Amino acid sequence: MAQLINGKVVSAQIREELKAECEKLKKDYGIRPGLAVIIVGDDPASKVYVNNKEKGCAEVGYYSEVYRLPAETTEDELLSLVQKLNNDDKIHGILCQLPLPKHLDETKVILAIDPKKDVDAFHPENVGKIMIGNYSFLPCTPAGVMKLIESTGTDISGKECVVIGRSNIVGKPQAMLLLQKNGTVTICHSRTKDLKEVTKRADILVVAIGKADFVTGDMVKDGAIVIDVGMNRKADGKLTGDVDFASVEPKASFITPVPGGVGPMTITMLLKNTMTAAKNTIK
Numbered sequence: 189m190a191q192l193i194n195g196k197v198v199s200a201q202i203r204e205e206l207k208a209e210c211e212k213l214k215k216d217y218g219i220r221p222g223l224a225v226i227i228v229g230d231d232p233a234s235k236v237y238v239n240n241k242e243k244g245c246a247e248v249g250y251y252s253e254v255y256r257l258p259a260e261t262t263e264d265e266l267l268s269l270v271q272k273l274n275n276d277d278k279i280h281g282i283l284c285q286l287p288l289p290k291h292l293d294e295t296k297v298i299l300a301i302d303p304k305k306d307v308d309a310f311h312p313e314n315v316g317k318i319m320i321g322n323y324s325f326l327p328c329t330p331a332g333v334m335k336l337i338e339s340t341g342t343d344i345s346g347k348e349c350v351v352i353g354r355s356n357i358v359g360k361p362q363a364m365l366l367l368q369k370n371g372t373v374t375i376c377h378s379r380t381k382d383l384k385e386v387t388k389r390a391d392i393l394v395v396a397i398g399k400a401d402f403v404t405g406d407m408v409k410d411g412a413i414v415i416d417v418g419m420n421r422k423a424d425g426k427l428t429g430d431v432d433f434a435s436v437e438p439k440a441s442f443i444t445p446v447p448g449g450v451g452p453m454t455i456t457m458l459l460k461n462t463m464t465a466a467k468n469t470i471k
């Protein structure tokens with residue numbers, strides 16, 4: 189039987205540390221970390237994420253601004269808001285919630301954000317820094333996963349690490365972070381031949397494929413650490429991950445639940461990046 193990795197507990201510990209750091213930064217330098225969040229349109233899931241980001245800022249004592257823009261917002265309007273925030277000293281981090289409505293070009297918006305304020309670490313400059321292992325902003329979800337693996341007391345060095353999913357937001361940066369910790373990393377995706385043969389080798393399996401209950405017990409090695417990044421809404425409205433918990437849990441040594449595993453970590457890592465961005469402004 190696996191031990192559950194409790195993302196709420198790990199996240200709460202990091203937020204306590206950030207709250208203390210925030211107090212200290214205000215006292216020593218008169219700087220209060222500030223985050224601006226932009227949401228365009230009314231995608232229900234995005235609205236929930238943005239509200240949670242706003243609450244997260246309040247919890248640790250940061251300044252925050254949320255721009256809730258109508259779906260018809262033009263690219264020029266959005267890019268001028270980004271420019272204004274790039275030049276605003278109260279704002280250390282800028283996040284534009286994705287996905288954007290179809291008429292807006294996500295790449296243009298990401299490129300417009302000052303890399304020093306790019307707390308999502310989506311700008312190619314920051315992606316490149318992650319690739320060479322010399323970075324200040326952590327990719328939020330993969331960094332949260334690393335904290336959860338760390339919380340099990342496992343040394344990643346030399347372990348077989350398998351990542352299922354190759355997105356720019358999770359799979360690719362996840363593989364880089366595991367590699368930096370000297371894991372032997374394999375990235376699998378929808379075209380991988382004999383996926384089970386690969387996943388069975390994993391000491392650490394990170395699943396970010398976006399398909400409900402995709403990984404089943406027969407695909408997992410005994411004693412593996414299984415991290416489920418998935419968040420899928422079932423027909424009955426319940427949240428479920430990419431891992432079939434019922435069949436995988438008896439085989440794993442550690443497993444993250446959904447909800448309550450990776451989810452709570454992502455915003456916490458965003459808050460950590462905002463702290464880094466604020467500290468980086470100290471001359």
Ligand code: GUN
Pocket residue numbers: 283284285286287308328329357
């Ligand atoms: N939409 C889903 N996840 C994310 C994220 O991490 N950052 C942004 N900006 N949008 C998202």
